[in-house]
Amino acid sequence: MRQEPLEGPWLDDDAGRLVRPYTVSxxxxxxxxxxxxxxxxxxxxxxPRSYLGPDHTHVLQLCGGPVSVAEIAAQIAQPAVVAKVLLSDLVDCGAITSRAPVRAPLSSDPTDRELLEAVLDGLRRRL
Incomplete structure (x- = not known):
């Protein structure tokens, strides 16, 4: 029994994604x-001043609020490198901005209470 595609004409339950990653990028x-x-x-x-394509449009729609590159890749069901190529095109045309992750200072104590509390606070806010 054949089911309807999950996400429009480019995704099929049996075959998977019908457009290959190298085509998207x-x-x-x-x-x-x-x-x-x-x-x-x-x-x-x-x-963007010119039309970039449906995948760029989809990625741009996902960037309404702060979102990570990993989340974008998961949402578009593509490898991370494809998401990075699409995102870099959008950065180049000024449609999105990016901010590198802030690295926590390394501590000699792996059970640093302050760091663990900061992680716990972040998880509580996220959930």
């Missing part, structure tokens, strides 16, 4: 901007 494997999986991206409100 136009064969590119290196983004022009530097991204970490934890880099936060957000739309600037500026519209």
């Amino acid at each position: 136009n064969g590119r494997t290196k983004p022009t901007a530097q991204f970490d999986l934890l880099t936060m991206v957000m739309a600037t409100g500026e519209r």
Whole structure:
């Protein structure tokens, strides 16, 4: 019994994604901007001057609020490198901004109470 596609014509339950990742990124494997999986991206409100494609439009819609590169990759069901290429195109045209993750200072004590409380507070706010 055949089911309807999960997300429009480009995703099929049996076959999976019908458009290959290299097609989505136009064969590119290196983004022009530097991204970490934890880099936060957000739309600037500026519209690209030219139409970039449906995948760029979808990614831009996901960037309404701060969202990580890893979350974008998961939402578009593509490898992280493809998401990074799409995001770098959007950064290049001024449609989104990015902020690298803030690194916590390394502590000699792996059970640093202050750090553990900060993590716990962050989890409580997120849930």
